[in-house]
Each structure stands twice: as structure tokens, then as C-alpha cells.
Amino acid sequence: MTSVDGKILTDKWGSDPKVKALAENFEKAHEELGVKAWLVGRTTMEKDFTDFAAPILKKGHQEVPRTDFVAEHTAESFAIAIDGQAKLGWEEPTMQGDHVITILTTAVPDAYLAHLQDIGVSYIFAGEKKINLKTALEKLTSLFGIKKLMLEGGAHINGSFLNEQLIDELHQLLLPLADGTKETSTLFEIEQSEKRNGATVLKLHDVKRMEDDVLWLTYKFDY
Known part of the structure; x- marks a missing residue:
């Protein structure tokens, strides 16, 4: 628009x-x-949807492998964020009824990943320090069956x-x-x-x- x-x-x-x-x-x-799947960048997501909530880190010592995490969900629609540096603060696994998937780099903190697992937010890795968009799209298809995506x-x-x-x-x-x-x-x-x-x-x-x-x-x- x-x-x-x-x-x-x-x-x-x-x-x-x-x-x-x-x-x-x-x-x-x-x-x-x-x-049924829409994607925005980190700036748009925090401004329009998460109200600039700070990232949440799980307390205690955490060691989380850098493997993709598909949380249990029954949703057929998805809210997807590009957030390479883990700056978004998630408090629940859905956004307007859509299951949340966040796209990260492997450089994000273990404690951040542990929190996402606890609340049931799915995440995928698409690069070490910078997001590779082609990798992200391939994983959205293979892991979640997403074949059509609205970029907003x-x-x-x-x-x-x-x-x-x-x-x-x-x-x-x-x-x-x-x-x-x-x-x-x-x-x-x-x-x-x-x-x-x-x-x-x-x-x-x-x-x-x-x-x-x-x-x-x-x-x-x-x-």
C-alpha cells in the first residue's frame, strides 16, 4: 500500500x-x-505487532543446539518474522491467530532460543551472521509446507x-x-x-x- x-x-x-x-x-x-502465511521484517514486526517488546532470555545456564525448532501447533496460517539478531520480544506463540515462526542466525543467544522453545514459538536458522533468504524460503517449505508467502x-x-x-x-x-x-x-x-x-x-x-x-x-x- x-x-x-x-x-x-x-x-x-x-x-x-x-x-x-x-x-x-x-x-x-x-x-x-x-x-495463509505472511512475512515482515523485524522493524515492521516490532512497530506494528509486538509493541517494541524487549527480547526475553531464559534464566540459568542454557545450551541449545543450532537446529531448527518446529513447535507443536494446530494453526494452518503463519506469522513470520526476519530477525537475524534476536531483537524481537515474544511472549506467546501466536499472532492474530497465526502460528509464529521467527527466522534467525546461529549467532543468537542460547537463552533466547530456550525461551522460544518454552513458549512454543517456532524458529529456523538461515545463516551464521546474516540471513540467507533462499535458505529461509526452502526451510519454510520443507518444515511447514508453506508454498505461497505474502511479503508485507x-x-x-x-x-x-x-x-x-x-x-x-x-x-x-x-x-x-x-x-x-x-x-x-x-x-x-x-x-x-x-x-x-x-x-x-x-x-x-x-x-x-x-x-x-x-x-x-x-x-x-x-x-
């Missing part, structure tokens, strides 16, 4: 009821797409997936409002030192007009 100038942070858009009504289209699209920000996670050519389809809700701020994140952001190629070419697949002049644009990727 973006403004016409490509910005994605709704907290910069003010408290006008008209703006809030426009932003509600995001959840409508989320439900209509119906994908923020800008750096979106950019990382784009940089690795791991996005098949883009659904962009274009809201009829202009942000105008310089510091606000855009839909995709990649550090210049990490960017591999030039611009990515997309193919327009569908355009749908929603309520209040919102456009739902669907693109296919042409790598």
Missing part, C-alpha cells in the same frame, strides 16, 4: 478520517488474497527479496494521497553497495478500482 509518490509509512499521513479509511483497504486486500514489508525486507529475485507477483494498492516527506520509506529500498542489477522490469497483469479511488495494481515479475 503506497501513496502516489511511493511512500509506505502510514503514520506519516496524519489522523484525518479520510486517510484512515483509505488505509483500511490494506486489510481488505490481505483477506481477499487469502494467503518494510522497505528493506521488500528490497532484499527484490534484490535476490525472489518475488513472483506484486499487489500494490495505490492510494489517492501524496506523502511529500523526504525521510519516509518507499516500497523497495536496497543499499547501493548491495544492489546487484539495474531496475527490475514488471508486467502489468491487472488493474482494479476499489472504493474511494484506490487502485489495486497487480504486476508479474520479468527477471
